[in-house]
Amino acid sequence: FFRHLPLVPTMDHKVVALYGQAMEALQEADHRLGAEVEAERLLGRAIAMMTEPGSRRKRKRADEEAAEMLAQLRFILGRIVEWKQPDQALQLYAAVCQATPDSAEANLHLARLQWQCAAEPEAIAAVEARLRDAVASSERNGDGATGQDALELLARLLGPGDRRLEAYRILRALGYTHSLAPTLLSTTALAGISEATLQGSKLEAHEHTAKVVNVFDDALPQEMLRLMQEAFAPTAPFWPENSYNSPRTGFFSFQHRLPPFADAGRSPQNGLEIMLQHVWRVAATAVP
Known part of the structure; x- marks a missing residue:
């Protein structure tokens, strides 16, 4: 879930060394217990070194190189910790998008995690906008794989609501030929169940539920x-x-x-x- 950055000579050699050690640990994560935790610690140290006061370079090119490295460090760390610390991962992805707004990968993962953590319907509009940014960035940068992932996620976002036809157009363009029935993706079929239950009519509620699922008290x-x-x-x-x-x-x-x-x-x-x-x-x- 990461790509290697070139090791830039103008960067602090300690940061470069920590980055390299973290990548080596991640390569061993499939067969060495604790390798991801080690990579997390190394990346955290590298980020702390790059963001401490006085760490900025004087030359513009060096600043640009350091910003790219910092964005990559934050992105990889976010991918490692998001399953256990989603709030921290959201902050890391947001910082990456702010530093590199044209990164399709960063926009995609920020949108995905924002959707996963969304508590209010209003948050979905921001997720959609972020996914469309990811699609546009992937087209500009020739990142077809990330673009397809973003489009698939966008179709999933639009499908359950009243924009199903828009979702179908996206899926058809991606080569899909079938989708789940709308009743399986919508909660509207449950409206009668909830209303009947609120009115205290167990018989009516049972008649509604029998159409979609069997429910046992x-x-x-x-x-x-x-x-x-x-x-x-x-x-x-x-x-x-x-x-x-x-x-x-x-x-x-x-x-x-x-x-x-x-x-x-x-x-x-x-x-x-x-x-x-x-x-x-x-x-x-x-x-x-």
Whole structure:
């Protein structure tokens, strides 16, 4: 997820050395435990050295070279930390975009993370603008791969709303021939469910839900629910222990082989299996 910069002789040799060591650590991250943490530390030191008072060069060319190096250091550090410190990554990406506004890659990743962290609908407009900047920059710079990534993300952004046709045009230009049905990408089908539930009509709510999904009240016993909530809470050890959403691991899901239905519940091996078999038995009542 990074590209090498040329090692510029006019830069501080300590910064260059830290950059080189960080790149070496990242190259080993697939097979050496702690390599990414080491790279994070080295990049942080290099950035601190370049941003401390008195570190600016007197010559314009040296300033430009240092600015490019600093932007690259910040970008790589952002890619490393965004899965565990998204706020820090947002600041790093924003600084890169400010220093190098024509960087398609920086605009793309800033937009992607802004969308992921967006809490208000108004933030989506800024995400769209940033993605369009990434597309325009990629066209100017001949960065086709980043441009395609930005267009795909833009289509995903536009698809669930009332701009579906615009999203389809983008996808068609990229070579896509099929898409998911609009009802799978929209929450409008759930409006009747929510309204019926608010009015206290369980029968009407059930009639609405039957059109899109089967819903069960109190499917899990309280103790089982509590154990699952603790095991998979946002702050639970499970996520960092498995590097979930880290740049090299990404998102993942598990497949769990279930026994024959007649044997369900007879010999679960752990708490997770007990819960899965319980959910299986409850769900089976909707599909006799």
